[in-house]
Amino acid sequence: MEPSPVTDFVADPSLAGVPARAVEPFAPPSDAWRRVSPKLTIVRRITSSLTLALLFIPAALVLWFVLPDLRWLPPLVLAVGLGWWVWLWTRARRAVRATGWARRDNDLCIVKGLMFRELSIIPFGRIQVVRVNSGPLLRAFGLANVSVVTASAAADAVIPGLPGDEARVLRDLIIELSDAEGSGL
Amino acid sequence: MTTPPDPTPGPDGRPDFAAPPPSITDASLAPPPDATTPQPLAPLSPRVSEERLHPLSPLVRGWVFVLAGGYALFSTIIQGQIRWEDVTRIGSLVEQMSGWSLALIAALLLSLGFGYWGWWTTKIVIDDNELRLENTGAFQESKRIAFSRIQSVDINQRLAARLLGLAEVTIDVGADAPTTLSFLTRTRATQMRDYLMARAHRQQVATSDTVRTASAWDDSAQGDQVLIRLHPGEIILGAVLSSELPFLLLAFLVPLGFSIWLQQPWIALGAGVLPLIIAMGGFLSKRLVGQFNYTLATTPAGIRLTRGLTTLHSQTIPAHRVQSVQISQPLLWRPLKRARLTLTVLGLKLGDDSQDLSTVYLPIGNPRQIQLALTALWPNLRLEDLRFHRTPRRARWLSPLSWSWLGYARDDQVLAVRDGWFERHQTIIPHARLQSMQISQGPLERRLRLVTVVALTGGTLTHTRIKHLEADQARGLAFGEMDLAREARSQERQAPPPTGATWHLTSPTAAESTDEAHLWTPSTSIVDPQPPSLPYQAPASPADR
Numbered sequence: 108m109e110p111s112p113v114t115d116f117v118a119d120p121s122l123a124g125v126p127a128r129a130v131e132p133f134a135p136p137s138d139a140w141r142r143v144s145p146k147l148t149i150v151r152r153i154t155s156s157l158t159l160a161l162l163f164i165p166a167a168l169v170l171w172f173v174l175p176d177l178r179w180l181p182p183l184v185l186a187v188g189l190g191w192w193v194w195l196w197t198r199a200r201r202a203v204r205a206t207g208w209a210r211r212d213n214d215l216c217i218v219k220g221l222m223f224r225e226l227s228i229i230p231f232g233r234i235q236v237v238r239v240n241s242g243p244l245l246r247a248f249g250l251a252n253v254s255v256v257t258a259s260a261a262a263d264a265v266i267p268g269l270p271g272d273e274a275r276v277l278r279d280l281i282i283e284l285s286d287a288e289g290s291g292l
Numbered sequence: 293m294t295t296p297p298d299p300t301p302g303p304d305g306r307p308d309f310a311a312p313p314p315s316i317t318d319a320s321l322a323p324p325p326d327a328t329t330p331q332p333l334a335p336l337s338p339r340v341s342e343e344r345l346h347p348l349s350p351l352v353r354g355w356v357f358v359l360a361g362g363y364a365l366f367s368t369i370i371q372g373q374i375r376w377e378d379v380t381r382i383g384s385l386v387e388q389m390s391g392w393s394l395a396l397i398a399a400l401l402l403s404l405g406f407g408y409w410g411w412w413t414t415k416i417v418i419d420d421n422e423l424r425l426e427n428t429g430a431f432q433e434s435k436r437i438a439f440s441r442i443q444s445v446d447i448n449q450r451l452a453a454r455l456l457g458l459a460e461v462t463i464d465v466g467a468d469a470p471t472t473l474s475f476l477t478r479t480r481a482t483q484m485r486d487y488l489m490a491r492a493h494r495q496q497v498a499t500s501d502t503v504r505t506a507s508a509w510d511d512s513a514q515g516d517q518v519l520i521r522l523h524p525g526e527i528i529l530g531a532v533l534s535s536e537l538p539f540l541l542l543a544f545l546v547p548l549g550f551s552i553w554l555q556q557p558w559i560a561l562g563a564g565v566l567p568l569i570i571a572m573g574g575f576l577s578k579r580l581v582g583q584f585n586y587t588l589a590t591t592p593a594g595i596r597l598t599r600g601l602t603t604l605h606s607q608t609i610p611a612h613r614v615q616s617v618q619i620s621q622p623l624l625w626r627p628l629k630r631a632r633l634t635l636t637v638l639g640l641k642l643g644d645d646s647q648d649l650s651t652v653y654l655p656i657g658n659p660r661q662i663q664l665a666l667t668a669l670w671p672n673l674r675l676e677d678l679r680f681h682r683t684p685r686r687a688r689w690l691s692p693l694s695w696s697w698l699g700y701a702r703d704d705q706v707l708a709v710r711d712g713w714f715e716r717h718q719t720i721i722p723h724a725r726l727q728s729m730q731i732s733q734g735p736l737e738r739r740l741r742l743v744t745v746v747a748l749t750g751g752t753l754t755h756t757r758i759k760h761l762e763a764d765q766a767r768g769l770a771f772g773e774m775d776l777a778r779e780a781r782s783q784e785r786q787a788p789p790p791t792g793a794t795w796h797l798t799s800p801t802a803a804e805s806t807d808e809a810h811l812w813t814p815s816t817s818i819v820d821p822q823p824p825s826l827p828y829q830a831p832a833s834p835a836d837r
Contacts, residue, residue, distance in 0.1 A: 259728065
């Protein structure tokens with residue numbers, strides 16, 4: 108196999124001591140998970156804060172003035188919004204640290220989720236479209252999402268918040284490897 | 293019902309698609325044993341054939357209006373309002389007619405004119421690599437269908453078309469809405485179907501090889517091998533004992549209860565009994581009419597499903613396009629040992645069996661028929677040879693009712709997964725069709741140290757869950773399955789799968805010997821916490837870091 112462009116990546120130092128053959132269901136398939144950027148935590152916290160500020164608080168205010176008979180409703184909306192925001196805020200760091208990707212021979216492996224954990228194994232040959240995209244907030248932190256599309260709608264996957272360079276390298280790697288294999292539905 | 297493969301290409305008046313290479317004249321029907329070796333193909337001349345649809349097509353498409361107009365004319369003549377002599381004095385007749393009837397006639401003629409304009413400007417062009425549907429009418433349109441993209445080709449004959457000996461050809465390419473050619477003569481439709489399917493199987497054939505006259509009754513032709521033909525009684529049995537009917541009954545028990553409670557018997561009659569009878573009659577007759585004379589056959593073009601009393605549906609699927617097959621058994625079918633087969637092919641929508649394109653592979657069948665239908669898809673698959681691995685005992689906390697049934701098995705061709713308790717399922721996925729695998733774990737599963745593996749195949753919403761496995765078992769399954777899938781795919785690329793033509797059921801006796809066997813013969817029994825033999829960690833070369 109020809110040397111791949113990811114050769115110069117270093118393994119994730121935070122997972123250096125984890126034995127490879129641990130019977131942990133979400134252990135990395137090769138050496139280690141390549142974790143997404145920790146900056147994604149900040150992006151996610153900003154996003155949830157913005158949602159709180161722009162959706163829940165105005166909704167509560169409008170309800171307060173429109174429905175004067177239901178004085179208990181706006182505080183309820185606000186409480187739900189605040190609870191949701193606190194939940195996301197406290198779990199953001201761990202959720203981001205649980206997200207990563209790895210390469211196993213000719214498969215792309217993606218791990219994600221904190222409460223509902225999920226490890227997807229997608230052969231490079233089955234990937235039909237690779238997309239690198241980033242919104243204004245992600246771009247401000249120099250991050251990008253890499254999403255892959257396969258013939259199976261349920262198997263589409265996103266690796267969120269990769270550093271821009273890594274996202275582009277990963278995209279090129281996927282394109283190179285998927286050319287080599289060919290799909291064959 | 294097997295007719296011997298006897299290709300006698302009769303004289304055909306129509307132009308040929310391609311020059312028939314003499315070396316493979318009988319390749320589609322009686323292939324040599326080494327069909328995979330490349331035949332010395334004659335260089336195909338870039339000959340292009342053009343043709344139009346059948347001239348009666350616009351009339352058949354609007355057959356209801358044509359029939360209504362004919363009936364109106366006929367009845368007025370019978371009633372003596374128009375005498376035949378009047379035809380010569382049509383001018384004065386028109387003056388007598390009211391305005392709306394004139395408008396109606398004008399609209400009818402106009403639509404017929406448009407229909408014929410569309411017919412005249414639409415051409416089917418077939419060249420070496422693709423079929424084109426070219427419309428040069430008001431809107432210029434050219435639709436191309438590459439032969440290699442064809443997923444399945446169906447022939448539908450609605451009642452009006454069937455009486456006139458016409459048929460419509462539906463070509464499904466998976467992604468887009470299927471293309472329909474309506475209408476062609478039955479012979480031409482069969483011929484085109486066989487040609488397209490042969491080309492979809494990457495064979496080089498000339499259409500004159502596949503001149504076969506299909507029967508109007510069940511679309512069977514020479515060279516077909518009928519595997520299963522369902523008796524109407526079986527279909528009624530299946531419909532009566534289906535899972536839908538009890539719910540239908542339940543829905544009408546509610547007004548019945550109300551009427552007893554309110555002591556108003558007319559509510560029971562009006563809201564309960566009469567609609568119930570109508571709904572049940574409709575349900576049963578829809579099933580019976582839709583699935584009447586259900587026939588499963590292997591043909592030179594692939595596996596063919598034919599059904600229908602009034603409208604004849606004939607669906608042909610290449611075996612290697614099947615993404616997965618599900619054997620399911622509703623609760624009430626369990627004592628009868630009957631089961632149903634559903635298949636997933638790209639492009640076919642999940643839907644009920646009355647639609648043109650159906651996912652039902654076998655509406656009801658006994659164990660022998662199930663085995664036969666599966667053998668038609670995967671010749672080496674024997675249900676009783678599968679060995680199902682059970683999940684750990686502690687998974688009972690999560691699936692108390694289905695635990696004894698849950699499990700998975702795999703052989704060199706397929707992965708089989710069992711699930712469900714009210715309606716039992718067994719999904720069979722060929723390794724070569726797997727798209728990707730997932731390992732997932734919810735909070736409850738984490739507490740019990742169990743994981744679920746999801747197998748994903750092409751299409752929407754086609755994921756099969758292999759529930760509650762040990763961690764190492766799951767990893768071995770998921771990663772090992774990806775390796776098997778890759779291997780199967782590369783094998784398939786080197787040696788294209790045989791078509792229905794190359795494959796004939798060699799020994800029907802072997803299938804008959806399973807007559808006594810229960811459908812789910814191998815029980816879900818093997819409990820193996822040991823990691824399977826497949827290595828779940830691939831040797832990582834330094835370049836793979």
